[in-house]
Amino acid sequence: MVGAGLTPGPAPAPGTGSAPGTGLAPGLADTTGPTLSSITLANTSLTLDEATIVTFTFSEAVDDFDARDIDLSDANGTLGQLSSTDGGITWTAVFTPTANVNAASNVIRMEMTGVSDAAGNAGVGQASSDNYTIDTRSAHPLGGLDKSKDTDRDNIVDVVEDDAPGIAGSLNAVGDGNGDGIADSTQSAVTSTRFILSPTAESNPGNAPYTPVTLVACSKGGKIDPDSSVRITSLVQKDSPLNLSQEMQMPIGLTSFRVLLARGHSETFSLYVDPTLGINGYWRKDGHGVWVNLASDPYGGKMELEGDRLRLDFSIADGGEYDADGKADGVITAPGGVAKMPLSIVGQGSDVGQFESWF
Ligand SMILES: [Ca+2]
Ligand SMILES: [Ca+2]
Ligand SMILES: [Ca+2]
Ligand SMILES: [Ca+2]
Known part of the structure; x- marks a missing residue:
């Protein structure tokens, strides 16, 4: 027993339990890349110009996260500076x-490959926000918007x-209501706007x-002559006339526009509308008080379905019968009715045969 109990140090080898894998002991190397847990918007029912906060939540802390990692191609908005407080x-x-x-889907997406964690592992996978809505209604008509941002000075x-629907089947680009591949907001001879679906949009x-x-001025089948200097300065709704025959349906009232052009010239126009309005012409009263369809062959016009839009082509001469100001003064003012006129009452007192070739 002599020495036995007196060998305090060496006896119970301290490392007894240290056998397996101790070489790499304290921290296992991180080989797992970060993932994105969620993209959430604080408010998912937005109106125009109404900002909200977007939150990106990752599985662990990430470096190198910036705007280049985020796909806003279907987001219909802009993102400010990203910051993290944790x-x-x-x-x-x-x-x-x-x-x-008013895009069908509004979504913010992100690819993780551009970010990394503290150990240098690249991110893995991708994620999207839920679809959210953006509504222009509360901003219409133009209330609350920055009116100064009218690049082409057509008063829209x-x-x-930039919100005009494209034409299905062609370029179909939002903001290009006449399908020529150029943003209407930069074309002073092309004006896109929103009308209220009511014959009394003006008063009620x-x-x-x-x-x-x-509306397209200096139009050739809805496309503008690039040499044209014609400029639209107004496109607004007026109430449908009070004394309208009950059989004549004017679902959006009168379409009133004003165009600047060379004095005394005749101008060709195209008006794109929704074919489901069920209208059958661009109607004006002639000098005898008879409603005539300027978008018909006898008047040098026509109606044509272009993709999912109905195009009404017609001509009006500055100072002519259908120029409301009656003067050859370089301005055409035209309130016409995009309307459905029953065949039974059109052409009374005029040539009924002229209405056979609408389409
Ligand atoms: Ca404009
Ligand atoms: Ca255009
Ligand atoms: Ca325009
Ligand atoms: Ca005139």
């Missing part, structure tokens, strides 16, 4: 809706023109929905 797990930025506000602000719009309308 060391890189949760990031936020201000999101402001801008154009294309950019944000409204109620809460009727909107219908898009595009």
Whole structure:
């Protein structure tokens, strides 16, 4: 027993339990890349120019996260500066809706390959926000919008023109209501706006929905002559006339526009409307008080379905019968009715045969 109990040190080898894998002991190397847990918007029912906060939440803290990692191609808005207050797990930025506000889907996407964690592992996978809505209604008509942003000075602000639906089957680009591949907000001879679906939009719009309308001046089948200097300065709705025959349906009232052109010239126009309005012409009263369809062959016009839009082509001469100011003064003012006139009452006192060739 002598020495036995006196060998305090060496006997119970301290490392007895240290056998397996101790070489790499304290921290296992991180080989797992970060993932994105969610993209959430604080408010998912937005109106135009109403900002909200977007939050990106990762599985662990990330570096290198910036705007280049985010796909806004279907977001219809812009993102401000990203910042994190918890060391890189949760990031936020201000999101402001801008154009294309009535797109079918609004979504913010992110690819993880551009970010990495503290150990240098690249991110893995991708994620999307839920679809959110952006509504222009509360901003119409032009209330609350920045009227100064009217690039082409046709008195329709950019944000409204940039929202025009494209033409299905052609380029179908939002903001290009006449399908020529050029943003209407930059074309002073192309004006896109929203009309209220009511014959009394001017006096009593109620809460009727909107219908898009595009007017093209100096038009050749809806496309503008590039050499044209014609300029649209107004495109607005007026109430349908009070003394209208009950059989004549004017679902959006009178379409009133004003165009600047060379004095005394005749001009060709195209008006794009929704074919489901069920209208059959661009109607004006002639000098005898008879409604005539200027978008018909006898008047040098026509109606044509172009994709999912109905195009009404017609001509009006400055100072002519259908120029409301009656003067060859370089301005055409034209309030016409995009309307459905029953065949039974058209052409009374005039040539009925002229209405056979509408389409
Ligand atoms: Ca404009
Ligand atoms: Ca255009
Ligand atoms: Ca325009
Ligand atoms: Ca005139």
